[in-house]
Amino acid sequence: MDTTAASALAIDLARFQFAFTISFHIIFPALTIGLASYLVVLEGLWLWTEQVRYRELYQYWVKVFAIAFAMGVVSGIVMAYQFGTNWSVFSTFAGPITGPLLAYEVLTAFFLEAGFLGVMLFGWQKVGPGIHFFATIMVAAGTLISTLWILASNSWMQTPAGFTVVDNQVVPSDWLKVIFNPSFPYRLAHMTVAAYLATGLFVGAAAAWHLLRGRSTPAIRTMFLMAMGLVLVLTPIQMFIGDQHGLNTLEYQPAKVAAIEGHWVNIPGESVPLILFGWPDMAEEKTRYAVEVPYLGSLILTHKLYGEIPGLKQYPPDDRPNATVVFWTFRIMVGLGILMLALGLWGLWLWWKSELYTSKSFLRFALWMGPAGLLAILAGWITTEMGRQPWVVYNVMRTAVGASNHSVLQLSISLIVFIVLYCLVFGIGFAYMLKIVARGPDEGAGPAAGSIDDPFRRPARPISGADDVVPSAPGN
Numbered sequence: 001m002d003t004t005a006a007s008a009l010a011i012d013l014a015r016f017q018f019a020f021t022i023s024f025h026i027i028f029p030a031l032t033i034g035l036a037s038y039l040v041v042l043e044g045l046w047l048w049t050e051q052v053r054y055r056e057l058y059q060y061w062v063k064v065f066a067i068a069f070a071m072g073v074v075s076g077i078v079m080a081y082q083f084g085t086n087w088s089v090f091s092t093f094a095g096p097i098t099g100p101l102l103a104y105e106v107l108t109a110f111f112l113e114a115g116f117l118g119v120m121l122f123g124w125q126k127v128g129p130g131i132h133f134f135a136t137i138m139v140a141a142g143t144l145i146s147t148l149w150i151l152a153s154n155s156w157m158q159t160p161a162g163f164t165v166v167d168n169q170v171v172p173s174d175w176l177k178v179i180f181n182p183s184f185p186y187r188l189a190h191m192t193v194a195a196y197l198a199t200g201l202f203v204g205a206a207a208a209w210h211l212l213r214g215r216s217t218p219a220i221r222t223m224f225l226m227a228m229g230l231v232l233v234l235t236p237i238q239m240f241i242g243d244q245h246g247l248n249t250l251e252y253q254p255a256k257v258a259a260i261e262g263h264w265v266n267i268p269g270e271s272v273p274l275i276l277f278g279w280p281d282m283a284e285e286k287t288r289y290a291v292e293v294p295y296l297g298s299l300i301l302t303h304k305l306y307g308e309i310p311g312l313k314q315y316p317p318d319d320r321p322n323a324t325v326v327f328w329t330f331r332i333m334v335g336l337g338i339l340m341l342a343l344g345l346w347g348l349w350l351w352w353k354s355e356l357y358t359s360k361s362f363l364r365f366a367l368w369m370g371p372a373g374l375l376a377i378l379a380g381w382i383t384t385e386m387g388r389q390p391w392v393v394y395n396v397m398r399t400a401v402g403a404s405n406h407s408v409l410q411l412s413i414s415l416i417v418f419i420v421l422y423c424l425v426f427g428i429g430f431a432y433m434l435k436i437v438a439r440g441p442d443e444g445a446g447p448a449a450g451s452i453d454d455p456f457r458r459p460a461r462p463i464s465g466a467d468d469v470v471p472s473a474p475g476n
Contacts, residue, residue: 011403013411014086017418019385021079024422026381027374028072033147033192034199035065036140039120041226043133053219059124060219060441061203066121067433069113071426078418086411090392090402094170097163097178098153105149113142144192151191155184157393158384159252165396182252186245187384193238194380197340198373200230205370206437208363219441221357228356228366232344239337243300250301253394254310256387259323260330261297262287266311272297277331280323285313287327318390326387333379336372343369 039058046054080102083091091098119127119135127135162177163170172178204227210220250257258264262280263272264287274296278287298307312320343365350356357363388394392402 008400010406010408010411011400013408013415014403014406015399017086017411017415018079018082019382020415020418021075021082021422022381023378024426025072025075025079026377028068028075029143029146030195030198030374030377031068031202032065032072033143033195034197034202035061035068036136036143037196038199038203039065040133040136040140043136047129047133053222056219056441057223060436062121063436064433067429067436069117071429075422075426086404086406087392087402088404090397093168093397093402094157094393097156097170097172100172101149101153101156101179105146105153109142109146109149112145113139116142147192147195148188151188152179152181152184155187156181158187158388159183160393160396170393170396183245183248186241186248189241190238190245190380191377193234193241194373194377197231197234197238198377200227200234201340201343201366201369201373202371203227204231205367206440208366208370209438210440211357212360212363212367215440216357223441224357224366225351228344228347228351231340232348235337235340235344239341242337246301247303250309253387255312255315255319256321256326256384257301258310258312258315259321259326259387260383261301261309262290262323262327263297263309264311264313266308266314268308269306270308271295271306272301272309274300278327280327282320282322282324287323321387321389326383329379329382329386333376333383336376336379339369339372340376 039062042054042058042061045051046058083098116135116138119132120139123132123135156178159182160170161181162172162174162179164173165171203223207220207224207227210217211224246257259280261272262275262278264285266272271294273292273294275287276291276293278290280287295305297309298304301307301309312323346362346365347356350359350362355362390398390400392399
């Protein structure tokens with residue numbers, strides 16, 4: 001194998017290794033973002049209404065949150081180290097911007113989460129209800145602040161702004177433009193809503209699991225109703241945000257949009273059809289077996305009947321994203337979004353008919369849709385990251401230039417180690433999480449059980465999945 005081929009293969013292995021680790025990592029922050037806010041709602045409703053079902057649901061989902069948070073921290077640390085190991089040239093070049101943004105995330109978000117997480121998980125019997133609720137709010141705020149800084153860093157790589165290049169290194173000239181770069185607001189909103197949707201679908205699937213097994217308790221029904229309501233409300237909002245994000249991407253990354261649409265040649269004066277299905281052939285420079293809808297591409301992409309978008313042939317072959325991949329990952333994301341909308345509308349119809357908790361076919365659909373939100377996030381991230389290629393910083397630094405000088409053998413061994421360890425460690429962690437989900441909330445202990453006034457209170461063990469028997473307080 002010649003040196004050029006080996007170098008190209010090494011870069012592909014480095015890219016795949018980062019993609020593999022971030023695919024594992026992103027699942028857990030998505031769940032913690034959504035679950036943290038969900039816990040705020042549950043505890044707030046419990047304090048407001050004093051209905052025990054909300055406390056039971058809080059104590060149920062806080063265990064799942066604790067596991068997801070722990071696995072997110074571990075996987076995030078490993079992923080961050082790869083900037084120095086596999087992408088050292090990029091880190092040297094872009095470090096003056098990406099380094100401070102990640103540091104701000106640690107100082108403002110991670111410290112906030114870590115500071116209040118102990119109170120949230122273990123302070124149920126140690127502090128008053130108001131202070132505990134405040135701790136839950138602070139943890140939820142920390143997850144959102146963390147999302148802000150991470151998306152600011154990643155969005156800057158997509159649409160860089162507010163910098164100059166001095167001695168082969170970026171130097172920030174305007175931090176507001178760096179942070180609030182052109183794609184940042186759209187990507188922040190898109191990712192945050194995606195995390196809430198993924199959590200809602202996960203919670204809904206858990207409730208559907210128990211309802212299908214005949215456990216139609218107040219807590220389970222409440223959990224299911226809240227989840228389906230969230231999906232119904234947020235799915236159309238997410239579709240609108242996605243549309244606005246698409247307009248922004250067309251303005252700043254038109255080659256990505258052309259690859260997503262499998263669009264090769266722009267003919268002036270003609271509308272762009274929407275290709276529903278097909279196979280973009282990078283070698284032949286055309287989309288095979290295309291199933292098209294006339295005019296619809298222009299309407300969706302530009303909001304004009306005869307709107308035009310650049311074709312991939314307008315760009316040199318070395319500057320084109322892999323249309324074969326992003327064409328399909330985008331359609332997977334959109335297809336799952338359509339299924340989410342169908343789930344929400346069907347649930348609304350059944351709720352109106354008072355059959356929401358009894359329709360077996362709907363409950364099975366909700367169960368199978370459990371991982372749909374996480375799969376949509378993964379498909380969306382593949383689309384946006386591979387659509388940026390061949391740039392690691394769009395139109396500023398190529399991915400091939402930013403990689404460290406490692407051999408194919410070194411990267412192959414480390415990749416195999418990552419795959420084995422990640423599947424083992426996080427596979428066990430996710431299986432344990434599902435075990436807790438399958439157990440369901442502890443119900444019927446009485447409204448005071450586990451509270452600071454309960455004389456039979458037990459130590460808080462938020463990630464305990466083992467069966468436990470707790471005596472009821474007198475009078476319950």
